[in-house]
Amino acid sequence: MIAPLAGGILIGLAATLRLWADGRAAGVSGALAGTLARGPEGRTPHARFLLGLVAAGGVLSLLGVPLAQGILPRSDAAMAASGLLVGMGARLAGGCTSGHGVCGLSRLSPRSLLAILIFMASGALSVVLTRALAGGRL
Amino acid sequence: MTSFASGLLFGLGLGLSGMTDPKKVVGFLDFFGGWDPSLAFVMGGAVLTHGLGLHLVKRDGKTLCRTESGRPEEASRGGKLVFGACVFGLGWGLGGYCPGPALVAAGAAGRQPLVFLAALAVGTLAAAKAAGSDCG
Numbered sequence: 442m443i444a445p446l447a448g449g450i451l452i453g454l455a456a457t458l459r460l461w462a463d464g465r466a467a468g469v470s471g472a473l474a475g476t477l478a479r480g481p482e483g484r485t486p487h488a489r490f491l492l493g494l495v496a497a498g499g500v501l502s503l504l505g506v507p508l509a510q511g512i513l514p515r516s517d518a519a520m521a522a523s524g525l526l527v528g529m530g531a532r533l534a535g536g537c538t539s540g541h542g543v544c545g546l547s548r549l550s551p552r553s554l555l556a557i558l559i560f561m562a563s564g565a566l567s568v569v570l571t572r573a574l575a576g577g578r579l
Numbered sequence: 580m581t582s583f584a585s586g587l588l589f590g591l592g593l594g595l596s597g598m599t600d601p602k603k604v605v606g607f608l609d610f611f612g613g614w615d616p617s618l619a620f621v622m623g624g625a626v627l628t629h630g631l632g633l634h635l636v637k638r639d640g641k642t643l644c645r646t647e648s649g650r651p652e653e654a655s656r657g658g659k660l661v662f663g664a665c666v667f668g669l670g671w672g673l674g675g676y677c678p679g680p681a682l683v684a685a686g687a688a689g690r691q692p693l694v695f696l697a698a699l700a701v702g703t704l705a706a707a708k709a710a711g712s713d714c715g
Contacts, residue, residue, distance in 0.1 A: 445617050448596020449624025455589035456625065457632030462581035467589055469679040470703065471654070477700055478707045486582045493586020494682040500587070501594040502687040509600035509684070512691055513675050520694040526670025527677060527695075528702020533663025535655030538677040539589075542622055547629040552656060556664045557622075563668020564608040571673060572612070579673070 456543050459490065468540025469494070470531035519579040534559075590683040596621040599684045601675025601691070608672050663706075 456467040463486055474480075475487035501508060515523075531537040534556050536545065541560070545553020571579055597603045598621055606615035655663060671677055676684070676695050684692040 442617060442620050445596045445620035446624040448592045448594070448598070449621040449626075450628045451592030451595065452589055452621065452625040453592075453628025453630075453632060455585045455587075455592060456629045457636060458581065458588065459585035460629075460633055461636035462585070467585060469677075469682065473678055473699070474703050474707050477704050489580075489582035490586040490589075491682055493583040493588075494590040494593075494679060495685050496583075497587050497590025497594055498599070498683040498685060498687040501591065501683075506594060508594050508688050509602065511602055512689070513601045513605065515674060515691060517690070517694050520674050520691050521698040523670045523674025523676065524681075524695040524698025524700075525702040525705075526666050526673065528670075528699040528704075529706040530663045530665070530667025530670060530702075531678065532703055532706030533655060534660050534667055535663070537667065537679070538671075539679050540654075543625045543629055546622070546626045547633055549630075552660060556655075556660055559661060559664035560668045560671060561608065563665045564672035565610045565668075567669045567672025568605055568608045569611060 452539075452543055453547075456539075456547070460544075466536075466540055466544040468536045468544060470528070470537035471540055473528075474532060514578040516579060589679065592621075592625070593680050593683050596624075598677075599680040599688070604675040604677075604680075605672065 459465055459467040465486070467490070469491070472487040472490045475482070476484050476491055498508060527537070531540075534541065536553070536556065538557075538560065541553040541556040546557060593599055597618060603615060603618060606613065607618040609615070674691070674695055676692060678699060681692045681695050681699065685696060
């Protein structure tokens with residue numbers, strides 16, 4: 442429980458820094474959309490936030506901190522389908538785990554709570570389906 | 580610079596918390612199997628910290644440095660939000676990545692996050708084009 446809690450506190454601090462210094466919610470899917478499709482505020486602040494995320498993976502690797510214990514048995518096609526669904530779903534829902542979860546729940550937004558509960562329920566259904574259809578391998 | 584710094588800090592948190600581990604994410608969503616609830620502590624820690632933090636950095640609806648923009652909880656509503664959240668969850672449970680963790684894993688976890696990210700970009704653009712561009 443210590444690592445998840447400590448990681449969560451860092452995430453909360455990061456979201457607070459982003460709000461304080463940039464006046465933005467630290468939503469990753471929103472930043473991705475703002476980088477890919479130019480909005481009124483330009484791409485740069487969004488792209489820099491995303492670069493920071495990528496850089497964090499590099500820093501952790503250099504420090505020898507593993508990002509995962511192993512990988513899921515998934516084909517490229519399954520990972521591509523997953524990415525498409527997450528990308529479209531996040532835009533339609535107005536945010537992803539960070540935007541609705543970290544930022545929205547912190548503001549006690551009922552809409553974000555609804556989104557997070559559906560993310561989890563639908564994610565659970567997906568895990569069940571993956572197992573039922575293919576024994577957990579896709 | 581602060582955008583990069585907050586992304587870096589956010590990414591370090593994601594990596595340390597276990598959110599970048601697709602097996603752990605699938606375990607967290609596996610309510611009907613060997614449920615691993617530990618990732619709930621990530622959201623708990625983040626929401627408590629940011630819930631306190633946003634009261635410190637906001638006065639009269641504005642942040643100290645900038646006017647606030649792009650609030651996710653106002654970017655969608657109703658049936659669109661529900662449908663989008665369902666679609667998101669199906670993808671999340673299938674691959675074990677959501678956008679932030681996939682970016683952290685991009686340079687350090689082999690091929691899977693890269694395939695995911697390429698498709699994520701396509702899905703994001705497709706949905707943004709279809710809906711007009713309201714960035715959350």
